[in-house]
Amino acid sequence: MDIQWHPAFCAAAELEFKGNKTELDFQREYNLSKKPLQIDLLVVEKLDDVNVENEIGRIFRKYNVIEYKSPKDGLTIDDFFKTFAYAELYKSQGKTVDQIPINQLTVSVVREGKPEELFRSLVKYGFTVEEKFKGIYYVYGLHLPAQIVVTKELDRKKHRSLRVLSEDALEEDVRAFIEDARKLTAQGDLINVDAILQVSVSANYNLYNELKRRYPEMCEAMKTLMRDEMMEAQREGEMKKARETALKMKKKGYSDTTIADILEVGVTTVQQWFSEKTSVAR
Structure with a gap:
């Protein structure tokens, strides 16, 4: 490191x-x-x-x-x-x-x-x-x-x-x-x-x-x-979980807008997650 x-x-x-x-x-x-x-x-x-x-x-x-x-x-x-x-x-x-x-x-x-x-x-x-x-x-x-x-x-x-x-x-x-x-x-x-x-x-x-x-x-x-660093790590962990949930919901047919509303994130963020997933798959 x-x-x-x-x-x-x-x-x-x-x-x-x-x-x-x-x-x-x-x-x-x-x-x-x-x-x-x-x-x-x-x-x-x-x-x-x-x-x-x-x-x-x-x-x-x-x-x-x-x-x-x-x-x-x-x-x-x-x-x-x-x-x-x-x-x-x-x-x-x-x-x-x-x-x-x-x-x-x-x-x-x-x-x-x-x-x-x-x-x-x-x-x-x-x-x-x-x-x-x-x-x-x-x-x-x-x-x-x-x-x-x-x-x-x-x-x-x-x-x-x-x-x-x-x-x-x-x-x-x-x-x-x-x-x-x-x-x-x-x-x-x-x-x-x-x-x-x-x-x-x-x-x-x-x-x-x-x-x-x-x-x-x-x-x-x-x-x-070190509260700030720990909170940042916690936020990153929560965002990772949200991304995993979004991918599962997408497979079930939910729209990007619906996923964003349920997870309380922006539609752009959801679409970025899907784009990253597609890039990795390639």
Whole structure:
């Protein structure tokens, strides 16, 4: 199964910075051109001198380009500088000359594992890598402020939403994340939690099953937090049953209109079901 890590990362990032969500503008998959060239996440400070609470955002200025690498993605020196190219291309796209000042740009690259080879390459070329906070490495000597965030090393009490985005999530992190998520009430936060859980559960299916077996209250919490996904699955199940019923009724001679009325769906939907059935038969 192809797990969609990037949308979950963006959701996790929004949770990480929820303390400043009224002051930050999150723009996912920001398009740099008509061709498929995108910034994974662009975070723009809405006000001047925003004091970002989360330590990942301490480096932030007005415009902040963030690249996310999923667990299976590598991170070479070429990948690292490609993110700089994205930032510089973004800088060049202001509506007026120097609308996006170069001194108001930052670059962040987020990855689960520590990119040891990249760190060695940066040092070889004369740059300095310093662990500013736990799991957060600043790179000095570049023309833009830059950091590399290693999610596996982040403080588990402060960054649970990022730590559960792993193929080897820890029980402690998962339980703490769900406990924290149960306290959230804002609709946007709950949507982000749902996106994170969908990916984390897919990547750690056995762990979540074991936790649900051992902790029934956690199972109930997950049902609540993932209500939208479960309702969608339920709707898909109901629609599948309705389609099967429609096919049986058609064989018995019912008209499309009658079938649609009885099943409370549109005639177009019924006709589409029959068309799909005919295509499969061919």
